[in-house]
Amino acid sequence: MLQANHLSIGYSKKDSPTPVAEGLSFSLQKGKLTCLLGPNGVGKSTLIKTILGQLPLLSGNLSLENKAIASFSQKELAKKIAVVLTDKVNSGNLTVYQLVSLGRIPHTGWLGNLSSQDKEIVERAIQVTKIQYIRDKSLSEISDGQLQKVMIARALCQDGEILILDEPTAHLDLVNRYEIMHLLREIAIQENKAVLVVTHDLDIAIDTADVFWLMQCGFPLVHGSPEDLILEGKINLMLPDEKLVFDPENGKVQESRNWNSPLISGDPVKVKWVQNALKKSGIDFSNSQIQLSIQQNPFQIEYTNEPEKLTFISIEQLVSHLANRTVSKR
Structure with a gap:
């Protein structure tokens, strides 16, 4: 379908070319939804313009159906590649x-x-x-x-055989973002299209994409299934700030700092969300003897910090109490 080898993209000036990204190698396949991710300014839009023939490639090879992209006229490309922009x-x-x-x-x-x-x-x-x-x-x-x-x-x-979309879920609410991405997945599979989506919506992309292309400043494009990239730790390449890290256990981007949870017993789902609220509040329990027990029917949280014993009927109430105590903050 669409294939690139050691592609260098950017802007060609009279004196010298200005590369935006180099060493890009990839293959876009029919029947699959591919998501292109990376920080702003890394060259995602430049890559799309190069694929569409709007910018000349600086070096390397870019071919469609084993024929150089540069050899296609704009009319010929329009019959093979459709694009949905954010305009x-x-x-x-x-x-x-x-x-x-x-x-x-x-x-x-x-x-x-x-x-x-x-x-x-x-x-x-x-x-x-x-x-x-x-x-x-x-x-x-x-x-x-x-x-x-x-x-x-x-x-x-x-x-055409290829459908390219530039941030199709930008400015949409949560339900519409999911609907659009799942629709694109259906189109890729049922209509046998090669669908390429530029997106910053990592959560939804993980749920829907067959392939990730990760672009990063100064490094070659990394590609693979979202699941492989997560397990290999390569998903963190899209997080250049060391303060953030992708947690493969809960599937979320979070702060990379260590956090100590208090001892919590009860239903695992409820324990997870109590921990989420406590971590978000910035409360550190590394030197604390606090124990929490989550009860059901009705929901309540039994709090023990000898000799103090309290009961809270909501997570919000628990967090508010702890925030007012002398507990070490980050």
Whole structure:
């Protein structure tokens, strides 16, 4: 599909090229959702522009279907690679159907006369993205989450093998972020597309992606399944600040400082969230004899710190009590 070997990307000036990232090697495969992650300024957008033929590569090889990207015209690339950017759509007078059908322009030209086959492709894109119920609405009448699905449908109408999305979940609420990423996974698998998503949404990316590409300043691109990268510790390459670390046990990014928990007994799920609240509060129990016992039906936390014994009916109440005590703070 799409393949790069020792790729150097950046901006070409008259005097000398300005590389943004070097030594990039990767392969984008059909039927898989790939997520590109890395800090701001590392070159993710530059890489996308290079793949789209908008920037010349500085060195190395970048090929599509065993043919150099540079040998494709923009019209040819538009038939093979569809892209959804973060730019705001201002065509409020268009209907959803009209915007989706614009995805056929690389095949029909700007006159946009749709053949019966074109119309079938438009209908298929609307069906795949599950937006039949808003097909006749104007763009000004739909939500941001719905609009993102419409933009994905338009990209599908280009009928290319590759779909690239630049931060498609930015500015969306939690439910829509999950819906969009799971939709993209369905598209990759069911429509056999190579889907590349630039994202900072690590939690959702871990849940949905088949492959991670990790970009980091001054180092080659690292790729692999999210699970392999987590177990190998390579996921921390996207966290250049040593204050943060990815905890493979709970699947979250957290502060790398050591923290001592008090002795807590009870249901493991409730113990986990009590510990979460205590750690977040900054309370350190390294020199404490406090013991906590979590009871159920009704929920309560029995607190023992001889000779003191107390009962709390919420985690908030417990944390408030401890915060007012003389317990060592970080």
